[in-house]
Amino acid sequence: MFRGGPRDGSVISEAQLRAQLTTTRQAFSTRQVFSSRGCRRVHAFTPMIGEGMVGNRQFDKVLVDSIRRGDEDAWRELIDRYEGRLLAYVDSRLRNRSSSQDVVQEAFVGFLTSLPNYDGARPLENYLFSIAAHKLTDHLRREGRRPTVPLSPGRSSQASWDLPGRARPASSIVRSGERRELEADALSAAIDAQIQRWKKRGSWRKLMCIELLFVRGLPNKEVAGRLGISEQDVANYKFDFLARLRTVIRKQGLSEDVFPELSQS
Amino acid sequence: MSEVSDSDLEAYLDESLPAVEMAGIEAALRREAALRERLVTASGRRDAGVHSLGAIWRRHRLSCPSREQFGSYLLGALSEEEADYIRFHLETIGCRYCQANLADLKSQRLEASDEAHGRRRRYFQSSAGMLRR
Numbered sequence: 463m464f465r466g467g468p469r470d471g472s473v474i475s476e477a478q479l480r481a482q483l484t485t486t487r488q489a490f491s492t493r494q495v496f497s498s499r500g501c502r503r504v505h506a507f508t509p510m511i512g513e514g515m516v517g518n519r520q521f522d523k524v525l526v527d528s529i530r531r532g533d534e535d536a537w538r539e540l541i542d543r544y545e546g547r548l549l550a551y552v553d554s555r556l557r558n559r560s561s562s563q564d565v566v567q568e569a570f571v572g573f574l575t576s577l578p579n580y581d582g583a584r585p586l587e588n589y590l591f592s593i594a595a596h597k598l599t600d601h602l603r604r605e606g607r608r609p610t611v612p613l614s615p616g617r618s619s620q621a622s623w624d625l626p627g628r629a630r631p632a633s634s635i636v637r638s639g640e641r642r643e644l645e646a647d648a649l650s651a652a653i654d655a656q657i658q659r660w661k662k663r664g665s666w667r668k669l670m671c672i673e674l675l676f677v678r679g680l681p682n683k684e685v686a687g688r689l690g691i692s693e694q695d696v697a698n699y700k701f702d703f704l705a706r707l708r709t710v711i712r713k714q715g716l717s718e719d720v721f722p723e724l725s726q727s
Numbered sequence: 728m729s730e731v732s733d734s735d736l737e738a739y740l741d742e743s744l745p746a747v748e749m750a751g752i753e754a755a756l757r758r759e760a761a762l763r764e765r766l767v768t769a770s771g772r773r774d775a776g777v778h779s780l781g782a783i784w785r786r787h788r789l790s791c792p793s794r795e796q797f798g799s800y801l802l803g804a805l806s807e808e809e810a811d812y813i814r815f816h817l818e819t820i821g822c823r824y825c826q827a828n829l830a831d832l833k834s835q836r837l838e839a840s841d842e843a844h845g846r847r848r849r850y851f852q853s854s855a856g857m858l859r860r
Contacts, residue, residue: 518793532858534851541847546834549846551827554746563846570850574857588788591824595742609756609763611740611770642776649778650787657790666812670819673790676780677820679732688819707780721778 522586530577541570544587548594555598565601569594583647637720645716652710656703667691671699676723700726731755731762734781736769743785745821791822797829 525543528536548569553562572593573580580589602608637645660669667689674685675696682700686693708724718724731739731752738744739752755762773782784790792800792813799805800813816822817829835843 529858534855534858537855537858538847538851541850545847545850546831546843547824547827550830550834551823554823554827554830555742555749563849567850567853570854571857574854585788587824588786591827592741592786599742608753611766637776642778646778646783646786649780650783650789653780653784654787654789664808666808669790670812670815673784673816673820677734677738677784677790679734679781720776721780723780 519585523582526577526580526582526586529574537574540586544590545570547587548590551591551594552598555602561601565597566594568597568601572597642720645720648711648714648716649707649721652707655710656706668699671696672703675700731765733765733769734779736766737773737779737782738785739766740770740773741782741785743823745823745826748821785822788822788824790816790820791825792816794828794832797825797832801829801832 525536525540529540545566548566549562552565553559556562556565569590573590576593599608603610657669671685671689674680674688682693682696686696704724704726708718711718711721711724735744739749742749756766796805796813800810817825
């Protein structure tokens with residue numbers, strides 16, 4: 463049992479957290495997206511799913527399950543579906559077609575190697591991109607283009623890893639890797655729900671504002687200037703967004719200490 | 728080079744910034760000890776389990792348009808607001824995964840099918856032996 467998260471002293475087990483995440487995902491169901499490939503290429507592999515259009519996630523799940531069983535046609539299908547975008551991703555950095563193809567090949571091999579550890583919770587495309595990113599990073603390091611990040615912070619003490627604020631040092635909270643994944647999933651679900659609300663309401667400016675603030679880390683003033691809105695509007699959007707996330711995190715019994723940005727004003 | 732945010736340093740660790748910005752940060756890391764220190768701190772925070780909203784947003788691709796939406800974008804079939812957001816996501820946020828998806832969709836129109844087919848056949852042949860039966 464994990465202790466020390468919720469402020470009221472109650473505890474939440476990892477099993478309870480998983481159950482909450484499942485409920486959250488069901489309440490804010492992911493968008494259905496449809497395959498763009500249609501019937502461009504016919505293989506012997508045919509997903510045994512119900513009639514009509516199917517979601518990419520469902521198709522990918524069936525594809526991966528078939529690959530686990532050693533289905534070569536399914537493996538060929540996966541390569542066909544994802545090779546182009548992985549190559550574009552890698553080549554944008556390497557600008558060398560031959561080297562880029564080598565890295566993508568390593569990524570595909572890496573995927574097969576890691577298949578026993580892939581549980582399908584993460585979308586297949588995201589998983590493949592992350593493997594490609596690791597292979598690309600390795601390649602860049604071998605070429606001497608990308609410096610290695612030392613493990614030691616050097617003169618900085620471990621305390622400097624913690625962001626300033628009233629939160630107790632996050633680094634002092636020992637959690638398992640699985641626990642961290644569950645926390646990230648919880649926050650991801652909460653952010654996703656808000657993004658879908660903005661999109662549904664046509665609140666594109668709010669979405670752009672929050673994305674600039676947190677994905678690019680831009681200061682309020684710069685965000686206001688780029689979007690042509692006031693700094694007060696930026697501050698208000700930020701406040702509302704963080705308040706909503708804090709509410710969700712508290713309801714799930716998670717510690718805000720591991721999400722230090724939530725304590726920003 | 729303009730000030731690099733902590734969010735951008737985390738994106739650098741994930742190899743998810745636009746290529747030009749990645750190269751810019753690499754060059755800056757060689758010159759600036761303070762930036763190297765900040766990168767080590769960002770890496771340490773991540774290893775210590777401190778969550779970052781931006782990193783979670785990027786990693787989970789929470790605002791990325793679907794590939795089908797990119798197809799509609801290329802066809803000019805989206806509303807002005809949706810198209811405007813996609814341009815923002817590609818050019819201002821600089822999502823490299825979405826840039827790759829768009830580039831792939833564009834190249835499918837231009838690339839000779841033989842070239843792509845040959846490339847994919849090589850990937851398959853070099854990896855099919857790893858499939859478990």
